[in-house]
Amino acid sequence: MQKKNHTDAELQELRTGGIIKQKQKDYFILRTRIPGGYLKADILKKYSVIAKKYGRDYVHISTRQGIEIPWIHINNIPKLLNDLKNLGILRGACGPRSRNLIACPGASVCRFGLVNTEELARKLDRVVFGKEVPKKFKVAISGCLNSCSKPQENDLGFLAQGEPEVDLSKCIGCTLCAKVCEKVCGRGKREPAIIMDENKRPVYRKENCFFEGDCVRVCPVNAWKVKKTGFAVYIGGRVGRFPKFGIKIANFVDEKQIPRIIKNAISCYNRIAQTQERFGEALEKQDIETIKKEIL
Amino acid sequence: MNELKVDQYLDLKGVPCPLNFVKTKLMLEGMESGSILEVLLDDGEPITNVMASVKEEGHQILKVEKIFGYWKLIIKKT
Ligand code: SF4
Numbered sequence: 001m002q003k004k005n006h007t008d009a010e011l012q013e014l015r016t017g018g019i020i021k022q023k024q025k026d027y028f029i030l031r032t033r034i035p036g037g038y039l040k041a042d043i044l045k046k047y048s049v050i051a052k053k054y055g056r057d058y059v060h061i062s063t064r065q066g067i068e069i070p071w072i073h074i075n076n077i078p079k080l081l082n083d084l085k086n087l088g089i090l091r092g093a094c095g096p097r098s099r100n101l102i103a104c105p106g107a108s109v110c111r112f113g114l115v116n117t118e119e120l121a122r123k124l125d126r127v128v129f130g131k132e133v134p135k136k137f138k139v140a141i142s143g144c145l146n147s148c149s150k151p152q153e154n155d156l157g158f159l160a161q162g163e164p165e166v167d168l169s170k171c172i173g174c175t176l177c178a179k180v181c182e183k184v185c186g187r188g189k190r191e192p193a194i195i196m197d198e199n200k201r202p203v204y205r206k207e208n209c210f211f212e213g214d215c216v217r218v219c220p221v222n223a224w225k226v227k228k229t230g231f232a233v234y235i236g237g238r239v240g241r242f243p244k245f246g247i248k249i250a251n252f253v254d255e256k257q258i259p260r261i262i263k264n265a266i267s268c269y270n271r272i273a274q275t276q277e278r279f280g281e282a283l284e285k286q287d288i289e290t291i292k293k294e295i296l
Numbered sequence: 297m298n299e300l301k302v303d304q305y306l307d308l309k310g311v312p313c314p315l316n317f318v319k320t321k322l323m324l325e326g327m328e329s330g331s332i333l334e335v336l337l338d339d340g341e342p343i344t345n346v347m348a349s350v351k352e353e354g355h356q357i358l359k360v361e362k363i364f365g366y367w368k369l370i371i372k373k374t
Pocket residue numbers: 104105106107110111112113114142143144145146147148149
């Protein structure tokens with residue numbers, strides 16, 4: 001077999017560019033990234049071309065909405081990287097860097113969605129992806145409280161919220177909004193945010209609201225609507241060996257603030273954590289109020 | 297609005313989700329635009345789910361009424 005000397009630059013590329021050592025000698029896994037999980041069908045076809053040409057005719061879908069192609073031989077890597085560039089396939093991250101941003105389907109198709117996650121994921125990829133950090137850094141966005149992309153399990157999570165508002169002049173007094181508020185939205189876990197008064201009119205109590213809009217969906221005459229949307233922000237969530245939920249540090253953050261919050265969170269992580277430490281672990285030794293100020 | 301002329305009628309009491317919505321949808325599909333459908337639905341999930349789905353399909357809800365353990369829904373096909 002022909003011997004090849006790899007240049008330093010090539011080896012450096014291996015380390016940063018989503019090429020992961022497989023347990024078998026001379027074989028690597030190609031990790032790609034798909035921001036928010038949105039992939040054009042044409043690009044999907046190209047994955048198939050790559051898997052056939054360089055891999056063993058299959059791919060593995062990761063839990064971070066990426067596609068991985070195992071069984072890449074070391075000698076083929078330079079050619080493969082070149083092909084990826086030409087085909088428009090994005091390389092993922094490994095090592096001490098921030099990862100692919102994940103998102104749920106969101107408002108473009110999901111009936112619960114309060115924000116369009118597709119657009120947002122595309123915009124944020126550049127801000128989130130591939131930054132140097134002590135261990136790894138994961139960001140997730142969910143279009144509503146149902147949390148399908150699990151923002152609370154990521155180092156930084158954004159969960160869309162919508163504040164409802166009722167126009168009593170439209171209300172026909174059917175009581176359904178109060179009913180879903182108690183039974184569906186709150187699952188009986190707290191005092192409902194909507195109660196009916198003696199005139200069969202809904203009364204909204206914001207302090208009990210989950211900001212997810214079941215009332216809006218159910219109202220037969222569209223008396224309820226979403227007045228404003230924003231994002232709850234979670235920091236320090238992780239799964240791994242020692243799982244922990246993220247801490248909520250804000251409600252109703254404006255979408256425009258998200259890139260800034262991501263940058264701040266990454267720099268905060270770099271400031272407070274030791275090498276190999278996750279954000280959440282480092283946060284355990286910090287005063288959260290100070291951290292809030294730094295990030296928000 | 298009290299003198300609604302109901303063109304079609306569906307009793308979906310005891311019919312679970314999402315079958316109740318599917319039946320409602322099929323019925324509406326066979327009806328002419330502007331005609332009126334009355335549907336009876338169980339309390340709980342059935343009424344809330346069917347309500348949200350009918351709205352998403354763009355139909356108009358003319359009346360909602362609670363009758364003991366079930367609901368009466370009057371829908372105008374768009
Ligand atoms: S989190 Fe909400 S918006 Fe996103 S997919 Fe789940 S239910 Fe839909």
